[in-house]
Amino acid sequence: MEWSFWCPVMLCGLVAGGSTGLVGSYIVGMRIPFLGVCVSHAALAGAVLGSLLGLTGQMLFIPALIFALATALLLGLLDQNRMEGDSNLLVGILFSLSMGLAFLGLGMFSVLGKSDHDVRQLLWGSLLFCRWYELKIMAMVTAAILIFVVLFYKEMQALMFSRLHATLAGIHVAVVWTLFLFLVSLALTVNFQTVGGLMIYSLMTNPAIAAFQIVRGGKKILICSAAFGAISGLGGFIISGLTDLPTGAVIVLLSSLIVALAAIARRIGNR
């Protein structure tokens, strides 16, 4: 055991899983998983294009965050009353657009004769990104999310139920909602290097889906979802570290397993 390697890796797994699980419970409660998908893929596209422009390491964070934020705000601030048709249509367009951009960027590497090895790691996730520096950023984002959840607990609970009903209760939905979108983008962007741009989304929704299966009440949902996320993140990172399998894939499988177990537990409990 090399603690200099394992210590940050395990902490990263815990923090990444916990923070995305926490945010994810709202995403799942509001039935907007597409927001997570779109934002994470936009972040990926941003990072790939940034890398193409010669940015490396932590600097990739900047274009990724810009893309993620732009997508989140575009999706989230659409006036539901004013928009005709289904917002899912727009999600479809944005999703394929960001995927297209990401893969176009990947293709450009070979066209330009550059190595795309580093960028491919962004797709599948890599533990190489779990160092103390990354951990510090992840911890700061997680702290911001925690503060947000505590400060806006009652407002977010209303939003989780229904944005319309929150508006009707006189809640300043625009303020809380914009802040939330900002945090979602932030959480997805800081975590996707380690988990992988293609998979981070499931780390956001799976723990919450599992929590929704087995517990009731707002507080329990948040705690349970964060805990499941932390377990998926920690477990996934450890397995990936031991076996050299891609982190993203391991985490997805592990968190899906938790969803399956939760669903089974619910069936048994109902009997």
Place this chain on the structure above:
Amino acid sequence: MEPIIRIENLCCLHRGKTLLTIDRFDVRRGEVLAILGPNGAGKSTLFKILCGMRSARADTLEILDTPIQNLSRWSKDRLRVRIGYIPQELAGKCEMPLTVREIVAIGQTGRKGLFRRLGRDDRKKVDHWLDFLKISHLADRPYGELSGGEMRRVLLAKAMVQQPELLLLDEPASHMDLQTREQLVELLDELYRQTGLTILLVSHEVEIIPACCRRIVLLHQGSIIADGPSQIVLTAEHVKTFYGNNVTLLARHNRFMLVPRILENTPTGSTVKKSL
């Protein structure tokens, strides 16, 4: 009594189509009125305008003494606290794990404002309205497991916890069976007796109109075609315009019911008195 809603020369357009035109519409504090009209008459549009979720041009458009046309987003939020609006859709996402108590407490969230926690008094108010609407036994159940009628009462409790000065009910009896509907109508009567709240309800059914309702407004193709006490408004002619040739309106103790016209001429129908 002071007016709680004042509308003059209102016109609401959507993509070049006129949704609603109102020359004059006033509601006084403490009135209960039903707005009747077929689907697409502009009933829900009117409610959305009243709570600032849809804009309209008007000479006067005042709710609770506040002109709402050029109100900022923030002020609109503050105004909505004073309006209890229960939309037609139930927000009934199945699997919604929040409990009934948590959902009713949403009503207090806006009134309380940002950065302030709900205290013991707030919980007491939630309990009071759960009790009043006879849903205390559901308090810890997840919302997603309730029936449509129960959900409607939870949303009513949420609106009442808001301590509104004006209650807007949009098709409160849609998808309800007869018994559930009658329970709701009784609750509305009881609510009015105890609080004297101003209540507006829109519906396409006459059966939902509670006995405490003394004024009926008929909305047809985006304009008001009649407004006044039920005896004057619900004429045979209007009933025909709204519901066709084949039905008759029965009225008793300020409650109404539509029955097929066949009943008038058959022996079994002879016991049914024609009241209008």
